[in-house]
Amino acid sequence: MSAQGTNRHEETLREFGLGEEDLKAWRNSDLPEEAFVDWLTDRVARRPSGSRAREVYGAEDVHGFARRPILEALALGPDDHLLELGCGGGLLLREALATGAAATGLDHSEEMVDLARERARGAQVLLGKAESVPFPDDTFTAVAMSIVFFFFDDPVGVLLECRRVLRPGGRLAVYTTGPELRGTPAAPEPLASRGHFHTDEELAELARSGGLHDVAVENDSGGQLLTARA
Numbered sequence: 001m002s003a004q005g006t007n008r009h010e011e012t013l014r015e016f017g018l019g020e021e022d023l024k025a026w027r028n029s030d031l032p033e034e035a036f037v038d039w040l041t042d043r044v045a046r047r048p049s050g051s052r053a054r055e056v057y058g059a060e061d062v063h064g065f066a067r068r069p070i071l072e073a074l075a076l077g078p079d080d081h082l083l084e085l086g087c088g089g090g091l092l093l094r095e096a097l098a099t100g101a102a103a104t105g106l107d108h109s110e111e112m113v114d115l116a117r118e119r120a121r122g123a124q125v126l127l128g129k130a131e132s133v134p135f136p137d138d139t140f141t142a143v144a145m146s147i148v149f150f151f152f153d154d155p156v157g158v159l160l161e162c163r164r165v166l167r168p169g170g171r172l173a174v175y176t177t178g179p180e181l182r183g184t185p186a187a188p189e190p191l192a193s194r195g196h197f198h199t200d201e202e203l204a205e206l207a208r209s210g211g212l213h214d215v216a217v218e219n220d221s222g223g224q225l226l227t228a229r230a
């Protein structure tokens with residue numbers, strides 16, 4: 001890579017709170033220059049890795065703005081079994097356990113699975129993909145997704161999986177970022193270019209196409225809370 005390319009990448013990494021360890025990881029990846037934005041998207045949010053990612057996703061305040069409305073909407077209790085897709089550092093799982101519910105997390109980042117197992121002791125946390133949930137039909141009473149829906153190339157496929165593993169009447173709560181926040185600190189470029197933004201109406205339609213009912217979308221300054229039932 002040219003010195004100019006290195007400097008540009010260093011600057012971009014710094015903008016995302018990343019540093020020397022991450023620059024080394026990029027260099028060691030041996031990926032071609034055109035793969036940098038995808039690599040960065042993975043490293044920061046889509047498949048987080050590195051010490052900065054563990055710090056961010058293990059921090060109490062991270063994504064509390066999404067966790068709170070999800071937990072409020074699901075109103076979990078001791079009779080519930082929650083599945084969280086893209087569970088990251090496991091903070092939502094930990095709060096679910098505190099209600100007396102059973103909690104299961106799924107994430108495709110090995111580092112996030114390790115972190116969630118540390119943070120949410122008592123939860124079952126598995127390495128796996130939201131597109132192919134490794135559980136039989138009718139396993140869960142609730143499904144949550146916090147700041148991950150944006151990354152799905154096949155959102156209806158994931159919602160069909162949610163409906164499949166939810167018991168009839170089971171609740172779904174998804175918090176994601178609306179198109180009005182594209183390019184803001186909530187969805188900064190170049191990561192935003194790798195995501196999928198849906199208007200409130202599109203989000204509701206995706207849920208209906210996933211076989212869910214009682215679909216509602218609340219939008220609070222661009223933060224979208226989708227709720228539905230199986």
Ligand SMILES: C[S@@+](CC[C@H](N)C(=O)[O-])C[C@H]1O[C@@H](n2cnc3c(N)ncnc32)[C@H](O)[C@@H]1O
Pocket residue numbers: 045046047048057062063066085086087088089106107108109112128129130131145146147148151
């Ligand atoms: C931006 S982080 C959010 C983590 C956590 N839910 C939170 O709110 O802090 C997105 C998480 O979803 C995971 N993820 C992204 N796409 C996924 C997929 N297709 N299947 C499973 N996990 C996925 C990532 O590895 C990452 O841990």
